[in-house]
Amino acid sequence: MEKPLLPRESGRFVAQHSRDVFIEEAGVQKVAEMLYGLRHSDVLTASGWKMANPLAPAPGSDQALNWVFVVDTMNFSFWPENEAQQCEVTYKGTTYTGYMTLCAAITRAMEEGVPITDPKYFSQMSVEELEHVLRSDNDTGMPMLQERHQVLTEGGRVLLEHGGSFRSFISQAGNDARKMVELIVEKIPSYRDEATYEGKRISLYKRAQILVADFWGVMEARGEGDIINMDWLTMFADYRVPQALVYLGVLRYSDALMQALKNGELLPSGDRREVEIRGCSIWSVELIKESLQKLIQERDGAVSSINSAIIDFYLWPFAKQHHKEMAHIPIHHTRCIYY
DSSP states (O other), X not given: OOOOBOHHHHHHHHHHHOSSEEEOHHHHHHHHHHHHTTTTSXXXXXXXXXXXXXXXXXXTSHHHHHHHHHHHHTOOOOOOSBTTBOOOEEETTEEEOTHHHHHHHHHHHHHTTOXXXXXXXXXXXXXXXXXXXXXXXXXXXXXXXXHHHHHHHHHHHHHHHXXXXXXXXXXXXXXXXXXXXXXXXXXXXXXXXXXXXXXXXXXXXXXXXXXXXXXXXXXXXTTOOOOBTGGGOOOOOOSHHHHHHHHTTSEEEOHHHHHHHHTTOBOOTTOHHHHHHHHHHHHHHHHHHHHHHHHHHHHHOOOOOOOHHHHHHHHHHHHHHTTTTTTTSOOOBOOSSOO
């Protein structure tokens, strides 16, 4: 079978052929200017990861790296069927929803003495044990429990075959971000976020790329972040960042797509419109990055080190912070293990 296009090339290909999602040049420039104003701020550095992830363990131990693996392996599909009924986890007095419920639940389990970051344990834990770890404060449990159990135990078995930790597994790729993504996708089936679009095999690799970016974030916090090829990563195509890109005028949806989303239509994984939302998100962030690099070169005479992962690390919390102002823009909903 032919190899899929890589994520960046996939994004470009989708943007060239898209029928329902469009990239607006004016929005790209506007966001590049906005980020230019933040170019010296901590929010546009790898340390922004820790700010977005306050529940992660201190980066000094390899347990922090296993924590990242456990969380990123189950990092998908948190949206509630009913906005009024969300899975919630309270940890140290703060109640979390969405992705942060997973982070809170894993950190809570560690405090309770569950060896949830040990691949020997999570490679063979039962569905019931995982259900207890991910338990909600209310009657609404975390969606897709069976799928989360399947991908976590599968991932744990792969780690055990490669030295018994995420650190030993990922070290096979040297310190090259591209090779890390390729290794993850090759060895762990649940990370193969691929589709067929206009007759071409494409890849989006949201979770594989975010796993590498999170690994980089932890290593950077340790002062060991000398990973090459970080610029190869794209943004992480999910459902929250596209909403922010529409809000910021970077993406525009056709009237038909906007209406379908407002009607609550579920888009199956691999649906043409779903692929267009994600692919155009990837390519639009590449264009933002290029514009930002140009601004920094022209105005400051400097070379920008801001990559697409860092822009995503900024846009995802931005979407969370501005969710009320963005409420009129529907989020697309797809139940799958890829994001």
